[in-house]
Amino acid sequence: MDGAWPALWLSLQVATWATLLCLVLGTGVGYALARWRFPGRDLIDTLLTLPMVMPPTVLGYYLLVLLGRKGWVGGWLHDTFGIHLIFTLTGAVIAATVVAFPLVFKPARAAFEAVDPQLQDAARVLGISEAGVFWRVTLPLAWRGILAGVLLGFARALGEFGATLMVAGSIPGKTQTLSIAVYEAVQAGQDDVANLLVLITSVVCVAVLLAVGKLAPGRVATR
Template sequence: MADVNLFPLLLSLRVAAIATLLAILIGIPIAYYLNKSNGKLADFLDTLLTLPIVLPPTVLGYYLLVLLGRKSTLGKFLEDTFNVTIVFTPTGAVIAALIVSIPFLIKSSRSAFASVDPTFMKAARVLGRSEINIFFSIILPLAWRGVATGITLAFARALGDFGATLMVAGSIPNETMTMPIAIYDALLAGNRELANILVLIMTTVSIGVLYILNRLEKKGDRKRR
């Protein structure tokens, strides 16, 4: 039986978890802003944020390389000022996973916010509640199901990303090789047995994670009732 290195699986889970957390912190405020705004700036931002869904992953990875590479302005600044290198590091994998996954969270959260009855918000404003208080006490609880769906989709997309991660982080064994890349490398090496094992592990973990998240979401719905 082929020896299985679990590092790619652990790295994939870590990258997906960090990328999803960042997507929550960044994506939910953006989704709320897009839901409230109808101007040209909001439309342009919405279009820009939707691009990762329709662009080929390799094209997206190329843009990230141009933006974050060691020869780019930003890349040189980060390396010279903070001694931080993005490409071909786990940080690069997190950024790639974040970029490809955050649109799913934003789209789902925005639709969920739009479904909240504005009467509740108007009543809260009449009672003198602040906008932040209204968001956390009324909007977010009522829109939680859609937000949770977005979080689930973002995590699943980050966990399974291949093209952008390969372009930005590479396939360095025991450093940047995530599970999808490990499967690809096993196939290139002609090790079909290892590829089958990795595919089975990846499928099992993905199903397990999605099942747990769905159960937690339903449990939260029951508590709110």
């Protein structure tokens, strides 16, 4: 049982950092694609959504090739700064971020596209700057959709398995997250540990889905 709590704490760290990164990047990219039209926009949207449908092990392999010592990013970081990403907590965060990103990006873009342009234009007519329009009009109207995506992204990052295992491995107390710990416990015949980890993960996922349901536009409109 004692091995369950380090895995839970590590998973919470990974999911929190990954969610924060997805919030910043997903909201920014979602706003950009919702607001501006340019050649290749649909292709970018497709590529950014790809982690949602790509097998996690395949995605993990791509990350392993990219972030490894012989990869473009990993090799440069190693040669320039001596930074290692593979089999580290940072590697686990990157894997979880990539996997959870579409779940934050897509709702954020949809939320921004649902904002009435006339309200934004009215704010501009009143002399509010573009930054002011975003913070005072667009974001307050889109925040429910963004938050719903963030909650889904957190749940996805918390339960990430395939890509994390490929990139970060399974080092107890260092990179062994909840889902990986469940796999290891089952393999080792530790049913009590596996049952506890599965229960914790299930409770968190149910709570997140209930929260997302409360934030759904249909639920809000009926109040």
